[in-house]
Amino acid sequence: MWTLSGFSDEISPDFTEQCAVASGLGLKFIEVRSAWDVNILDLSPAQLNQIKKTLSAYAVQVSSIGSPIGKIGIGDDFPPHLDRMKHAAEVAHRLGARYIRIFSFFLPRGDDPAHHRAAVLDRMRALVRVAEEAGLILLHENEKQIYGDVPGRCLDLVRSIGSPALRLAWDPANFVQVGVRPFTDGYAMLRPHLEYVQIKDALAADGTVVPAGQGDGEVAETVRALRRDGFDGFFSLEPHLAAGHATGGFSGPALFRTAWQAFTGLLETEGIEYA
Numbered sequence: 001m002w003t004l005s006g007f008s009d010e011i012s013p014d015f016t017e018q019c020a021v022a023s024g025l026g027l028k029f030i031e032v033r034s035a036w037d038v039n040i041l042d043l044s045p046a047q048l049n050q051i052k053k054t055l056s057a058y059a060v061q062v063s064s065i066g067s068p069i070g071k072i073g074i075g076d077d078f079p080p081h082l083d084r085m086k087h088a089a090e091v092a093h094r095l096g097a098r099y100i101r102i103f104s105f106f107l108p109r110g111d112d113p114a115h116h117r118a119a120v121l122d123r124m125r126a127l128v129r130v131a132e133e134a135g136l137i138l139l140h141e142n143e144k145q146i147y148g149d150v151p152g153r154c155l156d157l158v159r160s161i162g163s164p165a166l167r168l169a170w171d172p173a174n175f176v177q178v179g180v181r182p183f184t185d186g187y188a189m190l191r192p193h194l195e196y197v198q199i200k201d202a203l204a205a206d207g208t209v210v211p212a213g214q215g216d217g218e219v220a221e222t223v224r225a226l227r228r229d230g231f232d233g234f235f236s237l238e239p240h241l242a243a244g245h246a247t248g249g250f251s252g253p254a255l256f257r258t259a260w261q262a263f264t265g266l267l268e269t270e271g272i273e274y275a
Helices: 015-024 045-057 079-095 113-134 151-161 172-177 182-193 219-229 252-269
Strands: 003-006 029-032 061-065 099-102 137-141 166-170 194-199 234-237 243-245 248-250
Touching: 003 061, 003 252, 015 029, 015 045, 015 252, 045 079, 061 079, 061 234, 079 099, 079 113, 099 194, 113 137, 113 151, 113 166, 137 151, 137 194, 151 166, 151 182, 166 182, 172 182, 182 194, 182 219, 194 219, 219 252, 234 252
Parallel strands: 003 029, 003 234, 029 061, 061 099, 099 137, 137 166, 166 194, 194 234
Antiparallel strands: 243 248
16 A cells, blocks of 8 residues: 655645645645745744654654755755754654655756766765764655756666665656656656656646646656556656646645545556545
8 A cells, every 4th residue: 555645845834734634635645845935844842742742643744855955056054054954853853753754865957967976975875874874765756957857867876875864766757857758668667766746747848847647758658657566655746737837836625625626546446545
């Protein structure tokens, strides 16, 4: 049985509404990226305590911290960002999350990614050391315009770092938006390192984000293959159906429900049980 989660700030800025809608859909887990329009890593201790109380009230747990770690330029100052990674580990422990989503640094437009490979790997190793010491797992998301935006460089990251504390989060829409056919071009290559799946689809023609199964993200093919492979992990709804931007996206309660219906409908068509 597969476990569903979702980026709850796609529902509402208000954390109580996030949990109420998620719980109403039957979700037992959410991915926390922001609350009250404040990034998860910038919330005060009092706000984090309120999150814990609200999670408990709705019987919802945290599947992953949807952090912005690694979402800075490769030339930006790194020591303060490493401190932010240490804080992310503290937040993960506080909220009972095993995973922290990260990225592999934005590259200057037009630059050959190979020119920045050494710097990216140095920084990634430093982030991974924090996770190793904290007993956590970092999930690298294939965001657009970062080093690991295509399957080959995602593979390079996990192989070069070579730590069980660094695994991959699969985002089909982001792959589509950089000209990749996710399942066709990346699945066999990345499957050994795949730990977490983000449910977002997109049209290859213009990059428009659409509900799962309605775009070119090869979501159905991927789901079938994951079932054959015995995958047993989280599927996190990240719809972006109303807006998408550098720090996240938004759908609202109705469109989040649309995204949930699209993906659960696909699972039911395939005869896959979920919780």
